[in-house]
Amino acid sequence: MIKKINTEPFVEILKHKDYLKKDHSDLVTLKQQLRQEKKFEFYQLAFDFISENNVKGDYFEFGVHKARTFRMALSEANKNQLNDMYFHAFDSFEGLPRSNSHSNKLWNKGALTTSEKEFLSLIDETTDSLDRVKIIKGFYSDSLTNDLKKNYLNNNNKIAFLCVDCDLYESAVPVFNFISELITVGSIIYLDDFNVGHKGSHLEGVSKAFTEFSNNSRFKFREFLNVGWWGKSFITYME
Secondary structure (H helix, E strand, C coil): CCCECCCCCCECCCCHHHHHCCCHHHHHHHHHHHHHHHHHHHHHHHHHHHHHCCCCCEEEEECCHHHHHHHHHHHHHHHCCCCCCCEEEEECCCCCCCCCCCCCCCCCCCCCCCCHHHHHHHHHCCCCCHHHEEEEECCHHHHCCHHHHHHHHHCCCCEEEEEECCCCHHHHHHHHHHHCCCEEEEEEEEECCCCCCHHHCCCCHHHHHHHHHHHHCCCEEEEEEEECCCEEEEEEECC
């Protein structure tokens, strides 16, 4: 996190000796503080946009490890008094599936696991509206069924805010196929891993899956806000 000071250079810049005092876990914490700060700023702005523009719909998150952004969504929805919004958590709760298409050494099978029990415990501290939280458990190739999509369509469950944090191309493709009829004009689409993996190449990973989806969608997608170096968001519209 950036600490402000009252003299030049007006922000605290750590010296080499300061880093020598820190171990690997300290550096991981510093990076996570920076990244979550940027994400929370984005969530505040995104929910302000949804509220001010009266975008009707729910919050859908694909990949809810540690419930960090999910808690941000619950908090910001409460702040903006979006009392009709439901929150849909899609996750295997068994970590990532096996994949041969990624370049991140941390994205192995079973990585990034948060159990369903742990997830519920984490969000319980954030909201008193657990009755508006819906959990859809399973790997997306299995859980995102046509019957589930029909159920959402029959109940007019549109998406106001979509967070895709599933890391892998293979996981993102069924997500975009599933939500194609659920997004609406004004929907915000946030791709947490747009520039992650593959050295930022947009010909691989989640960004590749989104490009394929957007090229075939009846909607158009305008760039909205960047989130750090890793994430990108879009606003859905129609010509």
